[in-house]
Each structure stands twice: as structure tokens, then as C-alpha cells.
Amino acid sequence: MIKNKTVNIIVEKEVCCGCGTCQPVCPVSCITMQLDEDGQYKPVIDMDICTNCGLCFKVCPNNEFNYKNNIKKPQEVFSGYSTNEELRYNAASGGLTTQLLIDGLNRNDFDAVVVVTGDKPAEFKATIVTTTNEILNAKASKYTQVSVNIVLKELEKNSYTKICYVGLPCHIRGLDKYLKVKKKLAEKIVMKFTLVCGQSLKHTVVDKQLKIIKVKKESLLRYSFRGEGWPGFQNVDSTLGNKKIAYTDKKAMGGLFASPLSGVDACLYCEDHYGSQADISFCDAWHLKNKENNNNGITSALCYSEKGVGLIEKYVGTEADVFIKKDDFANILSVQGHMKPTPSVAYLLNKKINNSRIDLKSELNISALSVIAAMVYTVSVRLLNLIGLNRLPLGLLSLSRGLKKILQIK
Ligand SMILES: Cc1cc2nc3c(=O)[nH]c(=O)nc-3n(C[C@H](O)[C@H](O)[C@H](O)COP(=O)(O)OP(=O)(O)OC[C@H]3O[C@@H](n4cnc5c(N)ncnc54)[C@H](O)[C@@H]3O)c2cc1C
Ligand code: SF4
Ligand code: SF4
Ligand code: SF4
Missing domain, CATH: 3.40.640 (Aspartate Aminotransferase; domain 2)
Known part of the structure; x- marks a missing residue:
């Protein structure tokens, strides 16, 4: 069987960040970026046209993970x-x-x-x-x-x-x-x-916020995340008027948007x-x-x-x-400083995508504990996502941050 050299593997392994680089590089223009049901942009390939040239995979920023x-x-x-x-x-x-x-x-x-x-x-x-x-x-x-x-x-x-x-x-x-x-x-x-x-942010998160603040998506005229001083306000203008939410409000960056989910x-x-x-x-x-x-x-x-x-x-x-x-x-x-990638997660990812092309485990000298913590972290975030809980109570948010810290233990 011929090996599939497209970015499909990036999407399947859930490491596509939707950057869009693969679309313009395709010589036969068979990639389009489309929003999936979870509100994330992903490349969709017309496999009848694709020549399996592998260029899209070559330019993908997430085709390998180097946390050095x-x-x-x-x-x-x-x-x-x-x-x-x-x-x-x-x-x-x-x-x-x-x-x-x-x-x-x-x-x-x-x-x-x-x-x-x-x-x-x-x-x-x-x-x-x-x-x-x-x-x-x-x-x-x-x-x-x-x-x-x-x-x-x-x-x-x-x-x-x-x-x-x-x-x-x-x-x-x-x-x-x-x-x-x-x-x-x-x-x-x-x-x-x-x-x-x-x-x-996933686009569905904004839809959820609109529901919370009782603004119909169809009536939306203008939506801005920042402005009006610092840290500023979100302004949501709809046919029914304006709603202003402080950037630090729990319905915005202070809670809903800050959640890793x-x-x-x-x-x-x-x-x-x-x-x-x-x-x-x-x-x-x-x-x-x-x-x-x-x-x-x-x-x-x-x-x-x-x-x-x-x-x-x-x-x-x-x-x-x-x-x-x-x-x-x-x-x-x-x-x-909390925005730190974790070597243990890198190890897992390289295994996921490249079947451990690089032996990160020995290179980074990571411990079994941090690999387990990485798995617990990613699996729990996925599970919470699956049940639609993307508005973490603050306690849970701190817990997830705590777990991220553990991930950094070598
Ligand atoms: C998704 C995202 C996450 C961020 N996370 C953090 C964070 O965790 N901590 C932190 O300190 N700062 C973060 N920032 C940066 C911060 O919000 C400001 O953009 C930054 O401080 C610059 O402010 P400014 O007033 O100089 O920019 P401005 O003068 O307001 O200019 C911003 C420029 O960025 C461009 N831009 C806006 N959104 C995007 C986008 N999504 N992709 C590419 N270009 C864009 C605009 O077109 C504009 O040219 C984030 C920004 C984004 C878009
Ligand atoms: S955290 Fe920001 S830079 Fe990193 S993958 Fe997500 S959108 Fe891209
Ligand atoms: S493998 Fe080549 S032809 Fe196929 S989608 Fe990627 S860039 Fe396009
Ligand atoms: S280049 Fe990679 S990360 Fe970017 S949209 Fe394409 S598959 Fe996703």
C-alpha cells in the first residue's frame, strides 16, 4: 500500500493548529481550510485530485515537535x-x-x-x-x-x-x-x-459566550475582544444594541476564554x-x-x-x-512563565506522529512520572471536552495548571 504523505496524519492525531500553511503550498489546489463541528479550522483534502506529493506535510509547523x-x-x-x-x-x-x-x-x-x-x-x-x-x-x-x-x-x-x-x-x-x-x-x-x-480560541466558544450573554449569533454586527483602555473591554454589537464585557470578567478572558478547554x-x-x-x-x-x-x-x-x-x-x-x-x-x-511546553508532551507527540523518529526520551531525560502526568493532562482535557464542559470552574482550572506544572518535572 502507498504511504499517505499528506497532512491527514496531523489532523487525525489532533495536532493541527489550523495555521493554513498547507493550503497555499498544494500544487494542485486540493486543500481547503474548513471549520469542523468543534469550531476548529482543519485542512480538508480532495483525495481524487491529490497527487500524494507530500509538500503539505513538509511545510506543516506541527510535523515534528522540537521543544529545545x-x-x-x-x-x-x-x-x-x-x-x-x-x-x-x-x-x-x-x-x-x-x-x-x-x-x-x-x-x-x-x-x-x-x-x-x-x-x-x-x-x-x-x-x-x-x-x-x-x-x-x-x-x-x-x-x-x-x-x-x-x-x-x-x-x-x-x-x-x-x-x-x-x-x-x-x-x-x-x-x-x-x-x-x-x-x-x-x-x-x-x-x-x-x-x-x-x-x-475555538469558534464554538464564542457561540457559547453569545448564548450566555443572550445575543443571537445571526444578529451580531461587530465583535471586538480588546480596546477602551487596558486591559480593556470586549464589545459585542448586535441589532439589539451593545454589550460590554470587561476583559477580566469570568465570561471573557477571566474565565471562559482562559480555560484550556x-x-x-x-x-x-x-x-x-x-x-x-x-x-x-x-x-x-x-x-x-x-x-x-x-x-x-x-x-x-x-x-x-x-x-x-x-x-x-x-x-x-x-x-x-x-x-x-x-x-x-x-x-x-x-x-x-506558565506558558511552558513540556518535554514529556513532546515525547508523546513525536511518538504519535513520527513513531518516535527522534528519541526524545533519552535526549530530554524525562521521567516516567512526567510522561504519565502528560497523558493524564491531555486525556482529562479531551474527556472534559467530549462532555461539552468547556467552561471550567476556577478550581478545575487551577487543577489543570497544577498538572501542567507537574509535567515540567523532569
Ligand atoms: C490568539 C492570541 C493570543 C495571545 N496571547 C497572549 C498571552 O497569553 N499573553 C500576552 O501577553 N499577550 C498575548 N497576546 C498578544 C496581545 O493580545 C497583544 O496582541 C500584544 O500585546 C500586542 O499589543 P499591541 O497593542 O501592541 O497590538 P495592536 O497594536 O493592537 O496590534 C495587534 C496586531 O496583531 C494583529 N493580530 C490580531 N489578532 C491576530 C491573530 N489572531 N493572528 C495574527 N495577527 C493578529 C492585528 O492585525 C494587529 O496588526 C495574544 C494575541 C493573540 C492574537
Ligand atoms: S498557542 Fe498560539 S502559537 Fe501556539 S499553536 Fe496555539 S495558536 Fe499557535
Ligand atoms: S500531498 Fe501534495 S497534492 Fe496532496 S494535498 Fe498535499 S500538497 Fe496537495
Ligand atoms: S500546515 Fe499543519 S498545522 Fe497548519 S493547517 Fe495544515 S495540517 Fe494544520
């Missing part, structure tokens, strides 16, 4: 914000990401930028934009899963030569693999931005939440909560390349467009 880059230290860390008060007020954190994109375009460092646009989760998509207004309209985080890398085909076709790409860490990992196959496009992407990422399955195994393959990775400066950023957001920028450091250093001490100063990675880890 687990929490890689950035070259430099800065924290700051856009001095455009309106942008800062309505962005996710301090509006730094948007400001750097706008400035890069105005200075002609970039001639196009890839951002995520759309008024509501079903419409969120990666879009190539070339104007300040378009970048401004794309500000703030979209926490539901977006198959950003679908846009790569369009990017190849057009004539932009200085592109800044914004994607989550898994999108950037997929992009890097794609660029190894499509070398001409690699020359055109001059900067890669990413966002430190705890998890992406609300996240895309593959996020449980994420190899690199910090986006070390990008030039700059942006996150909320949670460590400055109640200090400098009371109700005004501050973005931290983890610079993983010389290029990234160079871009930010232009602003230090100038206060033109951006106020920024040096920070320390230890401060970021003190509040976000």
Missing part, C-alpha cells in the same frame, strides 16, 4: 506604547505593534503589511494592506483561530518586495517552512512580527508560545500592572533578531510616535 527552543531568551526586551493616545486606548495593549507597522510603511521600510482584519470572528482573515488607515482598522487582538497562512498564495502572486508579516508563533513557524520551499517569496518578507500566544487542541502542545522565530514578538506588559499601565496599555517587545533590535532602538529616547525603554525578560517570565 522552549522559552528562548530574546536578544533584547523593551516595553512601551504608541504616543497616539487614540490608538493606544483602542489597541490590544499599548498599540506598539500597529504604530511600528504604520511607521515602517511611512518610512518605506515596508511596502505591504499582512494583518488580521474583520468585524466578527467568522470574518477574521489575514489581509495584505498598504495604507495607514487599513493598519489602524486591523488593530487589537483577534483571539479566535485564524488560518493566517492561507494568504501566502496571494502574497506570492503580487509584486510587493518589502513585506512585514504579522502572525502568531505557529504561523511564523509554518511561514519559515513555506519559505524554504518558495525561495522567491523569502526575499520579499523583510520583517516578521508575532504575538506571544497562550492559545487561540476553550483553546484549539494543538495549543495544548504548542512548541513555542513566545514566537522566537520572529524578529519581534509582542505581548501585554502584565508585569507593569498597577504600576505604569493602570488603565493605559503597555506592550512588551521581545526582540529575537538584530533586525528586530535595530527597529526598536531607533525609537529609544526619542518619544516620536513611540515611548519605549529597555526591559528585562525575567519580568515577562515572572508573569507569563
Whole structure:
């Protein structure tokens, strides 16, 4: 029997993060990204057309798991914000990401930028934009899963030569693999931005939230996750009016959305939440909560390349467009260090996908206890998911976090 070389194995083993990289690489265009009944984007292959060339598997960021880059230290860390008060007020954190994109375009460092646009989760998509207004309209985080890398085909076709790409860490990992196959496009992407990422949400979770807050999905006009100060508010506009939910409310990030059961399955195994393959990775400066950023957001920028450091250093001490100063990675880890992948889970996954092509067990020197804990963790999350319990009571949430900690015992 001929071996199936497609990404079907990634989907079957439930490690597909829905990044979309496999779709544009297919030479016979037989892959489409479709939402499954659980609200997660997955590639669906027309096997009558597929030639079994294996390219889709080759570019998949999750075709193997390498946790060696687990929490890689950035070259430099800065924290700051856009001095455009309106942008800062309505962005996710301090509006730094948007400001750097706008400035890069105005200075002609970039001639196009890839951002995520759309008024509501079903419409969120990666879009190539070339104007300040378009970048401004794309500000703030979209926490539901977006198959950003679908846009790569369009990017190849057009004539932009200085592109800044914004994607989550898994999108950037997929992009890097794609660029190894499509070398001409690699020359055109001059900067890669990413966002430190705890998890992406399944689309069904938003449907559940809408039910809780009594908004009919069909009546939804606009849905935003962040804005109006820091950490800010979710705004849900429907034909019946506006509902505002504090970001930290238990119906939003403070509970429902923070549950690991609300996240895309593959996020449980994420190899690199910090986006070390990008030039700059942006996150909320949670460590400055109640200090400098009371109700005004501050973005931290983890610079993983010389290029990234160079871009930010232009602003230090100038206060033109951006106020920024040096920070320390230890401060970021003190509040976000829980987003740690686990060697034991990596071991299990490599076994799952590659039948243990890499002997991670001996390489990482993991103990039997942590492998068992990894299994208990993933199986319990799956079981709770199966019975539809994706709104964990806080106690259970702490338990799951506790278990994750055990997983890190070597
Ligand atoms: C799914 C997700 C999970 C995150 N998890 C964490 C976390 O655990 N801890 C933390 O500190 N920060 C997290 N962030 C990052 C945080 O929410 C902010 O995006 C970051 O601090 C930058 O803020 P800003 O004000 O500088 O960005 P803004 O100026 O508001 O710009 C954000 C940019 O990101 C783009 N964007 C928005 N959503 C997406 C998406 N889904 N995929 C690709 N690009 C997108 C927008 O188009 C815009 O260009 C997450 C972001 C996302 C999207
Ligand atoms: S194996 Fe090749 S032809 Fe088949 S879906 Fe993947 S990329 Fe397309
Ligand atoms: S490339 Fe992305 S969307 Fe395609 S199978 Fe891999 S993880 Fe899933
Ligand atoms: S947690 Fe990892 S896999 Fe999940 S969306 Fe974020 S970067 Fe992608």
C-alpha cells in the first residue's frame, strides 16, 4: 500500500493548529481550510485530485515537535506604547505593534503589511494592506483561530518586495517552512512580527459566550475582544444594541476564554508560545500592572533578531510616535512563565506522529512520572471536552495548571 504523505496524519492525531500553511503550498489546489463541528479550522483534502506529493506535510509547523527552543531568551526586551493616545486606548495593549507597522510603511521600510482584519470572528482573515488607515482598522487582538497562512498564495502572486508579516508563533513557524520551499517569496518578507500566544480560541466558544450573554449569533454586527483602555473591554454589537464585557470578567478572558478547554487542541502542545522565530514578538506588559499601565496599555517587545533590535532602538529616547525603554525578560517570565511546553508532551507527540523518529526520551531525560502526568493532562482535557464542559470552574482550572506544572518535572 502507498504511504499517505499528506497532512491527514496531523489532523487525525489532533495536532493541527489550523495555521493554513498547507493550503497555499498544494500544487494542485486540493486543500481547503474548513471549520469542523468543534469550531476548529482543519485542512480538508480532495483525495481524487491529490497527487500524494507530500509538500503539505513538509511545510506543516506541527510535523515534528522540537521543544529545545522552549522559552528562548530574546536578544533584547523593551516595553512601551504608541504616543497616539487614540490608538493606544483602542489597541490590544499599548498599540506598539500597529504604530511600528504604520511607521515602517511611512518610512518605506515596508511596502505591504499582512494583518488580521474583520468585524466578527467568522470574518477574521489575514489581509495584505498598504495604507495607514487599513493598519489602524486591523488593530487589537483577534483571539479566535485564524488560518493566517492561507494568504501566502496571494502574497506570492503580487509584486510587493518589502513585506512585514504579522502572525502568531505557529504561523511564523509554518511561514519559515513555506519559505524554504518558495525561495522567491523569502526575499520579499523583510520583517516578521508575532504575538506571544497562550492559545487561540475555538469558534464554538464564542457561540457559547453569545448564548450566555443572550445575543443571537445571526444578529451580531461587530465583535471586538480588546480596546477602551487596558486591559480593556470586549464589545459585542448586535441589532439589539451593545454589550460590554470587561476583559477580566469570568465570561471573557477571566474565565471562559482562559480555560484550556476553550483553546484549539494543538495549543495544548504548542512548541513555542513566545514566537522566537520572529524578529519581534509582542505581548501585554502584565508585569507593569498597577504600576505604569493602570488603565493605559503597555506592550512588551521581545526582540529575537538584530533586525528586530535595530527597529526598536531607533525609537529609544526619542518619544516620536513611540515611548519605549529597555526591559528585562525575567519580568515577562515572572508573569507569563506558565506558558511552558513540556518535554514529556513532546515525547508523546513525536511518538504519535513520527513513531518516535527522534528519541526524545533519552535526549530530554524525562521521567516516567512526567510522561504519565502528560497523558493524564491531555486525556482529562479531551474527556472534559467530549462532555461539552468547556467552561471550567476556577478550581478545575487551577487543577489543570497544577498538572501542567507537574509535567515540567523532569
Ligand atoms: C490568539 C492570541 C493570543 C495571545 N496571547 C497572549 C498571552 O497569553 N499573553 C500576552 O501577553 N499577550 C498575548 N497576546 C498578544 C496581545 O493580545 C497583544 O496582541 C500584544 O500585546 C500586542 O499589543 P499591541 O497593542 O501592541 O497590538 P495592536 O497594536 O493592537 O496590534 C495587534 C496586531 O496583531 C494583529 N493580530 C490580531 N489578532 C491576530 C491573530 N489572531 N493572528 C495574527 N495577527 C493578529 C492585528 O492585525 C494587529 O496588526 C495574544 C494575541 C493573540 C492574537
Ligand atoms: S500531498 Fe501534495 S497534492 Fe496532496 S494535498 Fe498535499 S500538497 Fe496537495
Ligand atoms: S500546515 Fe497548519 S493547517 Fe495544515 S495540517 Fe499543519 S498545522 Fe494544520
Ligand atoms: S498557542 Fe501556539 S499553536 Fe496555539 S495558536 Fe498560539 S502559537 Fe499557535
